[in-house]
Amino acid sequence: MNYNAWFAAQDDPSERHSLTEVVYYSKSGGLLEVQHDMDALRQRSAAEWKQLFESRWMRTTWPYGSGVWGKKEWLCPNIDDKNIVSMFEGGSNLFWAERLGQQIGVDDLWIKMCGNSHTGSFKDLGMTVLVSVVKQMISDGKPIRAVACASTGDTSAALAAYGAAAGIPTIVFLPKGKVSIAQLVQPVAHGALVLALDTDFDGCMRIVREVTASADSGIYLANSLNSLRIEGQKTVGIEIVQQFDWDVPDWIIIPGGNLGNTSALGKGVQMMYDLGLINRLPRIVCAQAERANPLYRAYKNGWRYEPISAQSTAASAIQIGDPISINRAISTLTRFNGIVEQASEQELADAAALADRTGAYACPHTGVALAALSKLVKRGEIKKSDRVVVISTAHGLKFSRFKVDYHEGKLEGAVGTYANPPVELPADVDAVRRVIEARMAVA
Numbered sequence: 142m143n144y145n146a147w148f149a150a151q152d153d154p155s156e157r158h159s160l161t162e163v164v165y166y167s168k169s170g171g172l173l174e175v176q177h178d179m180d181a182l183r184q185r186s187a188a189e190w191k192q193l194f195e196s197r198w199m200r201t202t203w204p205y206g207s208g209v210w211g212k213k214e215w216l217c218p219n220i221d222d223k224n225i226v227s228m229f230e231g232g233s234n235l236f237w238a239e240r241l242g243q244q245i246g247v248d249d250l251w252i253k254m255c256g257n258s259h260t261g262s263f264k265d266l267g268m269t270v271l272v273s274v275v276k277q278m279i280s281d282g283k284p285i286r287a288v289a290c291a292s293t294g295d296t297s298a299a300l301a302a303y304g305a306a307a308g309i310p311t312i313v314f315l316p317k318g319k320v321s322i323a324q325l326v327q328p329v330a331h332g333a334l335v336l337a338l339d340t341d342f343d344g345c346m347r348i349v350r351e352v353t354a355s356a357d358s359g360i361y362l363a364n365s366l367n368s369l370r371i372e373g374q375k376t377v378g379i380e381i382v383q384q385f386d387w388d389v390p391d392w393i394i395i396p397g398g399n400l401g402n403t404s405a406l407g408k409g410v411q412m413m414y415d416l417g418l419i420n421r422l423p424r425i426v427c428a429q430a431e432r433a434n435p436l437y438r439a440y441k442n443g444w445r446y447e448p449i450s451a452q453s454t455a456a457s458a459i460q461i462g463d464p465i466s467i468n469r470a471i472s473t474l475t476r477f478n479g480i481v482e483q484a485s486e487q488e489l490a491d492a493a494a495l496a497d498r499t500g501a502y503a504c505p506h507t508g509v510a511l512a513a514l515s516k517l518v519k520r521g522e523i524k525k526s527d528r529v530v531v532i533s534t535a536h537g538l539k540f541s542r543f544k545v546d547y548h549e550g551k552l553e554g555a556v557g558t559y560a561n562p563p564v565e566l567p568a569d570v571d572a573v574r575r576v577i578e579a580r581m582a583v584a
């Protein structure tokens with residue numbers, strides 16, 4: 142069967158481009174979407190697709206054991222397998238958060254641990270597709286010298302790692318002083334050209350768009366306005382449903398910044414629906430930090446959107462005031478009967494700490510999503526018996542400073558409600574026993 146996909150203009154689907162063309166915008170300046178030949182995909186029944194995906198899931202046959210490339214026909218069907226740059230991304234644990242659910246008041250709570258991945262965040266899902274297409278373009282003779290992105294930290298880590306694995310030079314634009322040490326050191330270690338600019342993410346985004354604007358620059362743009370990223374990221378929703386043996390959860394909660402991920406989640410689930418693998422849609426909640434909440438404000442304002450200047454938040458990867466995928470996200474949330482919720486610094490920090498107490502290790506963005514969950518449960522929007530999945534977007538280990546500051550009572554804008562600092566003692570057995578007994582008495 143010949144499967145096919147192409148870039149289509151959002152505002153004029155008759156405008157089409159090959160996925161290996163260097164093009165980011167439609168003729169009228171809008172974003173491009175990857176569209177698939179759905180008639181060709183329908184030649185396989187829903188049951189056959191499920192069977193195919195199951196047969197590949199986490200197996201060793203290159204490259205189909207990757208959670209992303211196991212769904213190759215749905216993403217980027219025409220790429221040559223020899224050009225695929227994969228690090229076995231996807232297939233992350235769907236963690237049954239039983240104890241956390243009991244504390245929050247939901248019986249069936251799950252956390253999709255997307256941070257358990259090669260570079261420690263969900264960005265690997267999209268970057269494997271984009272870098273693979275770049276490798277295909279280079280092998281087709283396209284004059285690409287480097288791949289570039291603006292980033293709040295995780296995108297640059299993923300781009301640098303996949304570029305390094307493929308031998309493709311990478312350039313990353315970071316807002317100086319606004320990403321975690323772990324996120325900064327990843328592209329440095331992978332040999333990317335790291336440009337720390339004296340601006341915020343939105344400022345970096347403006348500059349990288351200019352630098353990559355002309356195809357003559359030979360510098361290819363890897364931000365999620367490039368829909369190749371969305372194709373990989375959309376597998377997250379498909380994986381969640383697959384991990385429930387093709388059962389659809391009632392709710393999926395996701396933290397949002399530039400909003401590519403929210404749109405990607407909707408796109409993957411919608412594709413399953415359109416191809417008959419599922420017969421209902423989950424509701425989607427996008428969670429934003431109160432200090433960087435342009436989507437939340439739009440939601441409260443009849444979807445009327447105004448860019449803002451994002452304030453400093455511990456959820457630094459979503460500190461974005463003018464999200465590129467705002468329109469995509471609004472249309473996703475409209476289709477999925479969506480809700481937007483926000484979390485203060487106190488709420489996000491406490492939500493992450495509470496999750497840690499039950500065995501998760503939540504990054505601040507996951508904290509934002511968990512705080513949104515608590516609020517929706519308290520308001521009665523999410524019911525005790527609902528099946529809820531929270532998407533954890535990065536590994537908590539990338540945000541050690543956030544955790545240390547919380548437990549030492551030094552986090553800006555929050556007190557350490559669940560702080561558990563180390564107890565410093567002399568090397569004295571009696572003193573040790575006293576502290577143990579005191580702790581056991583309150584446990």
Ligand SMILES: Cc1ncc(COP(=O)(O)O)c(C=O)c1O
Nearest residue numbers: 295398399400401402458534535
């Ligand atoms: C850890 C983390 N969570 C959430 C997001 C938000 O994703 P998006 O920008 O696609 O909304 C990002 C994006 O950088 C991220 O790195």
